Amino acid sequence: MNERILIIEDETPMRTALADLFASENYRVLTAADGERGLERALGEKPDLIILDVMMPKLDGFALCAELRRLANDVPVLMLTAKGQVEDRVTGLDAGADDYLVKPFSTVELLARVRALLRRMERKAKLPAKLKLGDAEIDLVRQTAFRGRKAIHLTAKEFAMLRLLAEAEGQPVTRERFLDIVWGYTAFPTTRTVDNHIAGLRAKLEKNPDEPRWLKTVHGLGYKLEL
Amino acid sequence: MNERILIIEDETPMRTALADLFASENYRVLTAADGERGLERALGEKPDLIILDVMMPKLDGFALCAELRRLANDVPVLMLTAKGQVEDRVTGLDAGADDYLVKPFSTVELLARVRALLRRMERKAKLPAKLKLGDAEIDLVRQTAFRGRKAIHLTAKEFAMLRLLAEAEGQPVTRERFLDIVWGYTAFPTTRTVDNHIAGLRAKLEKNPDEPRWLKTVHGLGYKLEL
DNA sequence: TTTGGTTTTTACAAATTCGTGACAACTGGT
DNA sequence: ACCAGTTGTCACGAATTTGTAAAAACCAAA
Numbered sequence: 001m002n003e004r005i006l007i008i009e010d011e012t013p014m015r016t017a018l019a020d021l022f023a024s025e026n027y028r029v030l031t032a033a034d035g036e037r038g039l040e041r042a043l044g045e046k047p048d049l050i051i052l053d054v055m056m057p058k059l060d061g062f063a064l065c066a067e068l069r070r071l072a073n074d075v076p077v078l079m080l081t082a083k084g085q086v087e088d089r090v091t092g093l094d095a096g097a098d099d100y101l102v103k104p105f106s107t108v109e110l111l112a113r114v115r116a117l118l119r120r121m122e123r124k125a126k127l128p129a130k131l132k133l134g135d136a137e138i139d140l141v142r143q144t145a146f147r148g149r150k151a152i153h154l155t156a157k158e159f160a161m162l163r164l165l166a167e168a169e170g171q172p173v174t175r176e177r178f179l180d181i182v183w184g185y186t187a188f189p190t191t192r193t194v195d196n197h198i199a200g201l202r203a204k205l206e207k208n209p210d211e212p213r214w215l216k217t218v219h220g221l222g223y224k225l226e227l
Numbered sequence: 228m229n230e231r232i233l234i235i236e237d238e239t240p241m242r243t244a245l246a247d248l249f250a251s252e253n254y255r256v257l258t259a260a261d262g263e264r265g266l267e268r269a270l271g272e273k274p275d276l277i278i279l280d281v282m283m284p285k286l287d288g289f290a291l292c293a294e295l296r297r298l299a300n301d302v303p304v305l306m307l308t309a310k311g312q313v314e315d316r317v318t319g320l321d322a323g324a325d326d327y328l329v330k331p332f333s334t335v336e337l338l339a340r341v342r343a344l345l346r347r348m349e350r351k352a353k354l355p356a357k358l359k360l361g362d363a364e365i366d367l368v369r370q371t372a373f374r375g376r377k378a379i380h381l382t383a384k385e386f387a388m389l390r391l392l393a394e395a396e397g398q399p400v401t402r403e404r405f406l407d408i409v410w411g412y413t414a415f416p417t418t419r420t421v422d423n424h425i426a427g428l429r430a431k432l433e434k435n436p437d438e439p440r441w442l443k444t445v446h447g448l449g450y451k452l453e454l
Numbered sequence: 455t456t457t458g459g460t461t462t463t464t465a466c467a468a469a470t471t472c473g474t475g476a477c478a479a480c481t482g483g484t
Numbered sequence: 485a486c487c488a489g490t491t492g493t494c495a496c497g498a499a500t501t502t503g504t505a506a507a508a509a510c511c512a513a514a
Contacts, residue, residue, distance in 0.1 A: 037333075043343075044335035070407070071343075142397055143445055155471060156447035193473055195491060202492095210492095217491070219481060382460060419502090420462055426504060437503095446470060446501070455514100462509070472499070480491070 008038030035059025235265030262286025
């Protein structure tokens with residue numbers, strides 16, 4: 001609780017408005033008025049989340065974000081982009097932002113996104129490196145899997161899907177979400193592709209792929225990992 | 228804990244300010260007012276980290292750093308460069324500095340960088356100096372390798388790649404990371420170059436290069452060292 | 455400048471993974 | 485039991501990724 005949020009925004013009215021908003025929601029607020037100071041604070045004070053305007057003097061949002069990632073800093077970043085610059089989304093996500101929001105936005109939506117990001121990070125932190133599915137054991141970090149003594153080969157995509165399922169802690173994951181997270185914002189395969197990969201996982205991990213014990217389908221929604 | 232930091236800086240006000248800053252953070256502080264004395268103390272007292280001004284009489288920061296490295300001293304060096312001399316960054320990292328900071332800087336950022344460097348070194352220290360890959364034995368520090376009694380010749384790049392793989396503790400290392408860490412900021416070879424070097428390592432270290440036992444490829448991601 | 459070693463590029467083959475579409479099987483509601 | 489929509493599955497071609505050899509570029513020392 002009481003997460004610390006760093007707001008990096010050069011326009012003072014917007015910066016104070018955001019600061020007030022989050023303060024009133026009981027977050028602890030840090031601010032910076034330009035990119036360079038923002039980077040300093042991000043590195044020095046390790047906030048739980050960063051809200052970052054794209055357009056800024058000295059060091060723009062993209063560069064700042066890219067630099068953070070280069071330094072292996074994985075604090076969640078929510079980018080604010082000016083209206084119209086649709087390109088920004090791709091560029092921003094490319095630079096390593098976790099989400100983005102187009103100005104003007106509603107405070108309700110902003111708060112929702114922030115909560116979502118913080119929740120995602122919390123789950124990721126709790127995520128154990130190893131998954132045990134009966135006699136199958138999967139190491140999500142090393143990307144290895146064993147059934148008893150024998151190694152099972154999973155592809156990169158399969159590991160990514162498992163990781164997403166595990167992060168969801170038994171909650172259903174929609175096909176759309178699989179595509180968004182695992183495939184990313186540049187590829188747009190059919191949602192059926194997801195099913196195929198699930199089939200692959202079941203074939204490799206389930207004792208009886210016809211009657212999955214772990215990789216359950218949630219009819220009309222998607223899939224979930226039953227722990 | 229209580230790491231010892233050597234500050235090499237000719238301008239007295241700055242030197243004492245830095246000394247006070249680090250003393251107040253419970254580091255043990257050593258100082259030197261010029262490059263030659265700095266080098267002496269660096270060699271004689273083996274500090275845990277050196278903060279080094281680039282501009283100095285007698286022996287400048289680049290030369291000092293290069294000399295340290297020539298003597299196989301791998302103490303982490305953080306260089307302070309005057310504003311505007313953008314070139315300094317490249318030159319500094321070239322000379323073997325581990326990080327650099329442009330004056331004027333905030334104390335918060337300086338402390339953050341120092342902590343980061345010390346942490347990085349700590350991790351490196353935990354790394355065993357010798358790697359045993361079957362009957363091949365590699366000394367990562369001395370940069371020597373033997374297969375039984377016969378010496379195997381590895382190039383500098385190959386050692387650096389092995390070190391990175393070993394540091395990752397069996398986790399996959401992406402090609403991008405290889406380029407970032409092994410090649411650094413100044414060179415931008417193709418990612419295929421990484422593959423070629425891996426091939427070289429396999430040829431020299433693996434009993435059967437076609438079926439690597441240690442240097443595994445993680446399709447779609449990179450490579451890992453299977454311990 | 456030549457030399458010897460190292461690094462990088464390039465090109466092509468081989469291996470792996472991916473995406474799709476068709477159709478069967480299944481689901482839940484009526 | 486029937487129906488419309490959803491999911492499982494399979495095979496195949498496409499696309500991507502990797503292995504590797506050979507040539508070119510590079511670089512420091514003689």
